[in-house]
Amino acid sequence: MVNSLAVVALLLAAWFSLKKQVLTRSAGVAMVIMGSVITFSLGIGALILMFLFFSTSSMLTGRSNRESSQTRSLIQVLANGGIPMLAAMGNWIVPHSVWFIIYIACIGAANSDTWASEWGKRSSKLPYHWQLGRRVTVGLSGAISLSGTIASLLGALFIVCCGVLILPIFPKPTFIWIILLTLTAWLGQWVDTWLGGFCQGRFRCSECGCLTDHDTHCHQPAVLVHGYGWMTNSMVNSLASFSSGIAGGGIYLWFLSMNWVPPF
Template structure:
């Protein structure tokens, strides 16, 4: 009885520490605690460890060379401090699949859980490490180089990071859950595909705004202390929604394809 209580306390402590170190704001801290509890209830300590690896590595890469990334963050809707929307965008699907696994005890939901985190880690590493590339990325709609931080743009460094991010989650899933090697490889593949889906949705459907003061194209609804004007993209499809949809879609596809 003491072990679950201790783990639950650690989940709350982790959320609080994330808030203290400005990795999470108050809403992000509460959302992280909720996701952590869902994962622990559904998948147990091994699932929580996998979630922890994602949180620690993504937070590290978000903070790494933050001063160099300042010009990129001007285009992004949010900075490195995550709020509840960012937490649920990256961890909400994992929490959902964990609870489904708790109620139905079908390995298909475990595969969905692992794939959602592989996709989230792949996308986060691609964004955070790819922004450090010496060359500007290529926009997939025009195949022309664009500014760093543009949604729907890719770079060699970012793609390499995406592969490594997915590989880490797949390898840990293979080890923690004693999966078949083919299943582990497919989780790696689908995790990377999730990043590609994220890129495609970002390029074709995500909202983009323009600042009327400085002319910058950005994800922000406010810039230079005034509202920006939407120039393309669909209502409600912001970066958080893109992250959530890509992780959820690729996990559902993986559940249908990967033998459980």
């Protein structure tokens, strides 16, 4: 009954998102499918955790960039929710508590990246780019700022705290597990930064000459100057989420094999 009501809520949320042009039609369909798979495989708590990620991310994105808000595409939705959905499918095929850990780590990584990007835009200083070795314009992948780094850690911590309280993993949430899961979720942010700086396609606008992550700028095709054209921001996000999930799940299984019980 609860799961059926969750599906109805997903349909209403998709309709509202389409009406407000928050999502494209294909992205709305994907949201309903992903949400349904997650709900029936991991439970309503997992769907609530995904909702917390999308709602806080949307609020931050709206506040920091109201004038240029864009409709989320199917690729963008899959980049953030595809790996968590695979974790949910894994639990349906082979039920195990590790899938909940992987799910939390993946959502935490996505939230960490989003908070870093949105809070970084508010910094009074331009972000520093590792690969270029200089400060660059806001929004270029691979760049970091102090405020964005702090926000990324808080974003991971927020999702992990909510996850261990909502999802049925631990009889009693422990401080050590919260720290470990937060670090594995935060790892995804650094993977995202490294891939964004060294592997993601970087383009130079043929009209204004600025560097951008997009293959078009100023309504003109941009020239690839670094990285791989197929390594898009969405692919980087997916790989970052995947790395956090693997790290979190691996640590959890290792501790289980040792019969380790956190002292506090």
